[in-house]
Amino acid sequence: MHASQSAHLDDHADGLGSHAFRETAMTYVAALIALGTAILARHVLSPWIGATLPFVTVLGAVAAAACLGGYRPAALVAVLGYALSAWLLVPDHAVPSNASEFGGWLGLAAYLLTCALIVGFVEMARRRHAADREARAVQRAALRNVEEAVVTANAHGWVTSMNPVAERLTGWREIDAIGQPIDVVVRLMDASTGTPIGSPAALGIDQDCVMVGLARRTVLVSRHGTERDVDESTVPLRDGQGFQTGIVMILTDTTESRREERERQAQLRELRRRASIVEASSDAIVVTGMDGTIVTWNTAATRLFGHADALGKHVSLIVPRQRVAEEAAILGGVLAGCRTEHYETECLRADGQRLIVSLSISPIRNERGQVTGAGLIARDVTRQRHAEQRDRALLAQAIAEKKSLAEDLQRLAEALSERDRYKNA
Incomplete structure (x- = not known):
């Protein structure tokens, strides 16, 4: 596997190298074509401009070569262009061979300086353009990855x-x-x-x-x-x-x-509405978490049980000691998803007084339907139950008294009947 990957990388590198060589070769060929075109154009212009400005078209070829491939093909075009122009077009402006040909040396220096300036400006423009192109490519790549x-x-x-x-x-x-x-x-x-x-x-x-x-x-x-x-x-x-x-x-x-924000605001308004209903309710409403910790405790619960600071405490604070196991079993069933309604039991006030309450206990679920706590609605029925007990006691007493009166009347009737029998006898 490693050998095949190495061979693949070598083939890829060879392909890149051959591609770069072809591009370089095409650049030099294009530069030479530009030079040939410049020489031909200068030859065509000879009848009109004569021997003046012998290298004017070559300078254009130098600029074109610099644009195509940089300073290397431009230098080649500059040297070949000078030699070809001096040899083919203007024999009197051939390359100077001795110091007496001061004009020829001066013309050569001016030509080379002009070529250097052209190549320098073009190279600066090429590099600036390449940098801008690279910056734009980096910018585009970065922009394509942003959200x-x-x-x-x-x-x-x-x-x-x-x-x-x-x-x-x-x-x-x-x-x-x-x-x-x-x-x-x-x-x-x-x-x-x-x-x-x-x-x-x-x-x-x-x-x-x-x-x-x-x-x-x-x-x-x-x-x-x-x-x-x-x-x-x-x-x-x-x-x-x-x-x-x-x-x-x-x-x-x-x-x-x-x-989502609008939905949260709507949910918040609904929660506030429910909270106001809970707070205004005459029944004691208590909400606990899964561990029995009180998280909601309304004003009616404070009035009923007497605890003003019940939040964060365990719900067992309102359960008599002997009923803790019973209440824990009921609460456990509710947390498992069951519902208990109108269950009467005893609760404990903060002052130790026992109350008889009617409880409705329901599971509290989140948006995924999972049980997260229990909601208790407690109504004090102590007075009603005590009144019912008194009524039952009075009724039992009345029944007992009525039974005793009936027995007395029965005995009186029997006595009168017995007296009448003796009297007739």
Whole structure:
């Protein structure tokens, strides 16, 4: 496996080397073609310009060679061009052979200096262009990996580039958007007023500052008419001298986050509404976690059980000692998903007084349906039960008294009957 990979890498390196050689060879061939064209053009111009400016067209070939391949092919063209021009076109301007030919040496020096200046300027331009091209390539690669939509525009407000995220949000392909006004490609609207935000000044062109949040809520309208909530910011682009050359607009799609925020706000309002209902309820409402810790304790619970600081404590503080096991079993069943309604038991007040309460206990579930705690609704039925006990006692007493009276009447009737029998006898 290692040997095959090494062979593959060697083949790849050989391929790259042969490709580079072909490119270099083609560059030199193109440079020589440019030189031949320059010599031919100079020959055609000879009837009109004569022997003056013998190397003028060669200088153009030198510039072309420098543009094509840099200083090496340009140097070759400069040397060959001088020799060929001096030999073929202007024999009197051949290469000087002695110091007496001062004019020839001066012309050669001027020619070489001109070629050097041309090659130097062209080489500087090539390197600057290569650096700009590399910077743009790095910028494009970086922009393609960011999650935000990025659109750049020049000082006139025309789009110069956009990344794939911007293409998806705006509905424009980069090839179609380049050269278009940025306010046409990036159509922003103030959601609260419905007015467009699209002037060059509003988008940050000719503004010497970073601009964030053009409206309280900004909507991006795509090319196809769909609307997305976005957060936008605009950063000026400057050249090496500090002059603004354009802008970079960064758009972050906030549609989902704002939808989630609206849902959270709705849930919060619902929770507040429920909390107000719980707080205003005349029944004691207690919510515990899975471990029995009290997390909700309304005002009615404080009135009923007498504990003002029950939050964070265990629910067993309202359970008599002899009923702890019973209450734990009931609470465990509820936490397992069961529901208990109107279960009467005894509870304990903070002052030690025992209460008879009617309990309804339900499991509390989260949005995934998992049980996260228990909710208890307690109603004090102590007075009712005591009243019922008194009523039962009075009823039993009345029944007993009625039974005793009936027995007395029975005995009286029997006595009268016995007396009547004796009297008749």
